[in-house]
Amino acid sequence: MSTDAADRGWATLPNAVTLLRLVLLAPVCVLLARGPDTLAVVLLLVWASTDWVDGLLARTLGQTSRVGEIIDPIADRIGLVAIVLTLALAGLLPWAALVVILLVDLAVTALASGAALGGRIRVSWLGKIRTALLMTSVFLLAAAAAWAPGLVGAVQVLLWAGVVVHVVSGAGYVLSARRSRHGAPAEAGPPSRR
Numbered sequence: 001m002s003t004d005a006a007d008r009g010w011a012t013l014p015n016a017v018t019l020l021r022l023v024l025l026a027p028v029c030v031l032l033a034r035g036p037d038t039l040a041v042v043l044l045l046v047w048a049s050t051d052w053v054d055g056l057l058a059r060t061l062g063q064t065s066r067v068g069e070i071i072d073p074i075a076d077r078i079g080l081v082a083i084v085l086t087l088a089l090a091g092l093l094p095w096a097a098l099v100v101i102l103l104v105d106l107a108v109t110a111l112a113s114g115a116a117l118g119g120r121i122r123v124s125w126l127g128k129i130r131t132a133l134l135m136t137s138v139f140l141l142a143a144a145a146a147w148a149p150g151l152v153g154a155v156q157v158l159l160w161a162g163v164v165v166h167v168v169s170g171a172g173y174v175l176s177a178r179r180s181r182h183g184a185p186a187e188a189g190p191p192s193r194r
Helices: 003-009 011-033 038-061 068-089 095-117 125-147 150-180
Strands: none
Touching: 011 038, 011 068, 038 068, 038 125, 038 150, 068 095, 068 125, 125 150
């Protein structure tokens, strides 16, 4: 990250898109709680696409920032937990999946957030795959409930695959954080997109 990008702080277009993701979360959850319909599914798709858009803008415009590196995964986690909780309350998502997701997020927050905020660990490829799987499965779950209820069970299989990757990814972050505390270099991964 350049000095210019570091000095820019939070005032970037990609960070504005990330904040939009947080603002969209409340209407998405309200609509999903009423029972997924076309508007809920479309708004959920817009919400999920902002995760890709902010990273694309950061790279394309050269507007990476440390603030973006911090708030982007936080927005992802808050959003996914809120949407997964809403879908569980709507009876579309197994409560066991929600419990596993929450427990892993709590463990990673408690055991690895200091290293992440200190820049000692970065988003891993497995973490990106985990996020993509979970976001895709919650979107498809809402879409199936709205348009093809017979497919809900099949989509739940994809969701469980995402939950398994979530557990493995979370364990990887905790191990990377432990290694960084003991002086080992942080696990080499892709540069953060933010």
